[in-house]
Amino acid sequence: MITLTNLSKIFRTELIETHALREVNLQVNEGEFAALTGPSGSGKSTLLNILGTLESFDSGDYLLDGKSVKGLSDAALSKLRNEKIGFIFQSFNLIKDFSIYDNIELPLRYRGLKASARKQRIEQALELVGLHARRDYLPGQLSGGQQQRVAIARAIAGQPRILLADEPTGNLDSLMARQVMELLEQINQQGCTILMVTHDPDQARRAGRNIQIIDGQLHDATMYDPLAAQSA
Amino acid sequence: MSFYLLCKVLFSRKVVTSLLLLQLAMTLALLLNSVLLAQQTRQQLNQPTGLDLQNILLVQLKPTTATLRVYPALEELLNRQLSAVQAIPGVIAAAYSNQSAILQGGNNGNVYVVEQQERTNVSTVPMYFVSTDFFNVLDSQVLQGELPQYSVSLDAPGAPDVVITQSLAEKLFADVLAAGKHLNRGRVAAVISDFYGQRSGDHVMYNSVQIAPPYSVDWGYSILLRTTPAQTNAVRQQLATVLQNVESNIEIFHIRSLAEQHQRLYRNEYGLAMLLTILSALMLLVTMVSSYSSSHFHAIKRQQEIGIKRALGASKGLILLELLSENWLCTALGAMLGVVLALWLNQALAQVISIPALNWYLPMVTTAVLLLCVTVATWYPAAIATRVSPATATKAL
């Protein structure tokens, strides 16, 4: 599903070069629930952004579904994100003056779905996150946990193959966090691949696989296995 | 892209949007009326005059001593000046006249068919007292009758024969032959093609001409001359010297081509149309500045939103289109309001100046211009906004 080969990312300023990721190799298979852990500044978020095609990389290659994303145009990358990837952010990132319904609808609109198809998917997603009754609320009128569930609904409404979550419970209390985790597990069970950045060791343990990043290098991870890639 | 969502964005910023809408509407209203006025002036300046404006020169002059202003000294002066002017190479024909063509007002009076005053009276018709070559200078076509060949004094018994223009003949006699009929000014000898007489008259093409030395020259008189196109400028440069050499006791008020005379006649209209055009340009500039700054500002305010949208799969092109559409929608709404406002302004202006009524295609043209200006002004800040890094924007707290 996801194959990174010798992928590096360097941030350059006038004075210094920072190697955010060094020659990273990673293979994530369909249906996996992987946690990405590591200290601040280790490159977790950079890796997640690169996986989400929000950021480019300097060398190596990234194959998504067997196709390299290198050199794809902005329009092609946008289409890829829209159809295959769902995002969940720590700060929810809902659009403030859009209703819950409008927020979830946004990616579906970008995909060009018809109104009836959009409606059906939004209803499904709202049903799943249990916020059907709040569809006309504005994000500001909901609690943090509810907002994050809306964000999850938005991410899965497009039925993506991969869900990228950047500390999805970082801004939530433990009860809320547990609800969100349960939701993610439920989504994973339905076949969606999830990569989640987290600080919380408990959450990391609950994931099926634990990938640790230190100083831009992967540790304790299931290393890239050419045979496994062929069989996938 | 959804119209519904666009409207939602627009109306979530009530104050700013209504300011923008009002401003766009006013700009359109002003733009429309300025264009109307400019169009009208152009039409006035382009209306046919029946005259070869470029190649007819006009000298307006007056003797500075009282003795030269009375007959017979005056007639002798007029003839000396005419023969001197005719001798200038390039002059095809020259004539004196009590007044020039293409004036605001001047020497005029009422004209009617003798014994039918009630029915035929036309109150303000310019009267020209000219030398024989006058029709040659104007290059008039004789449509009826024959032009008189000799100058007759106005003080001689019986009035000199009258030559009238076609429009006046039609007004006075309708379909009946005019030549030979009697007017209060004298017998109609001929009907000639129309030429532009006085703007304040009943009709600019109504004129009556008699071949006779003017009664008096207290208001000055005109020497009109037609030149070959190639030599108009050369003739013009010599005129003052030639006339001064004939008689130095004269004041030359001005030497102009009839084209210049025509422009001066519509100077006020031209000035107002010009001012409104400049003002419209300023308004467009102001609108562009405001479109620019408002989209710049909102793009900054909405960096995070744009970042989220990018993450959710909107391409740069789509974001640009979205931002531009917001402005287009706003402009279109403003334009609709503007047309209403333009109608009002049109009526308000019609109270003080003459301005044509609004037609159907101008609002479309001006709206298109407005849209173009807004697009140009919005493009740069919108394009900058699409470059927002979605990774950074979605991280922002």
Add this chain to the structure above:
Amino acid sequence: MEQFIYYLKVSFKGIKRAPLPYALTIFILSVGLGVFFANATFYYQLNSDPLPHKSDKLFFPMALMAPYECNDCKPPSVLSYSNIEKLSQTDIASKAAAMYSADGYLRQSAEQAPLPVSIRITQRDFFSMFDVPILHGSIWPDNSARAEVILTKASAEKLFGRADVVGEKLLLDDRHVTVSAVLDSWQMLPRLYDANNRNHLGDADDIYLPLESGYDMNYLSNSQSQTFDDTDYRQLSTQGRSGAMHQLQYWVQLDTPAQQQAYRQFMHNLVQDEKAAGRHPSEPNNQLVAMRDIVHYFGGESSDIKAFALVTLLFLLVCLFNASHLSLNRYLSNQYEFSLRRALGASRAQLQLQMLADVLLMALFTILGALLTGYAGIKLMNQLLPSNRLFSSWDMPLLLSLLAIAFACSYLVTLYPSLRASFGSLNQQLKE
């Protein structure tokens, strides 16, 4: 004071942080106000009352005393010599003067090059009626013919190089005349006594000649003359005095409502008598128009300036909207800082003082920009509408009101945004 200087300093810092939006705001306000100023100048000057203490006491009487039949028409806007003779038969008016203008040539001797002059041919009361200041000499003692002219200071200086030329001899169109007085510099704008054919927009005449002499010397009006019979206008001294040759303006001074009523009655009786005598066939239509209404009566209002006034006012509104829009954006960008200050304990009043400093600074720049734009606009309008060029000067009251308007606009433009910035919810803004 020290505190205020601090506020000004902070304002400057705010400008420096985002100079472009600030410059654009100033630019838009300056352009809007400048264009408005330019037109307001003409509008104000053209509609100003040159004799505010008298303009409701001076009247132009007109009556349909002409040998033509006409129903429902206005009386001729110029009067004949015999009309004036008849209207002068009463002593109801405290002052009265008939007048017209003509062109002539003036020189000291036959050898000199002639100086073209505009002559106002009028009667003795003209000068006291319109408050014309005399520099040297004295005005004609009565209205009879005399070969005496009154010069303006400018024409005296042009001819002689000095102003005190009373008693000097001149040739006016080859006739000998003596200078009886010299006027001090004087310009009545608009020249309401000459509103026929929009002449009130032009310069005052160069010399003055008694009415009777003007008729004797056969001067024809250079602006409007009409003949309603077969009067030969080359015989002004004879036929011109008796025939229906109309070219005169006539002004009477009627100080009290009683006088005005009496004069109206006099006109009514006069016209009735004339009609009974069979001198004119038309139904009477008497007009007694006050000086302050005369331009309107003759339809000589500057419609282009009026039209442009409407448009510039709209433009100013647009610019105000625009500038407030811009400055709202500017304030909203600074909102965080505002809230921070409030969190640090600045009261709303203190913030408002800060706003006032902003307004002052903006007003200063705006006034400068507006004056520049206004000046350029006036120059442009003089080019494009030259007939109004005499009305393009700035005087004190005008300038002061323009400055006040500029300040008010700057204040308005900053008012709403600043209120919005200082009264918003503190909590929400800091969180944003």
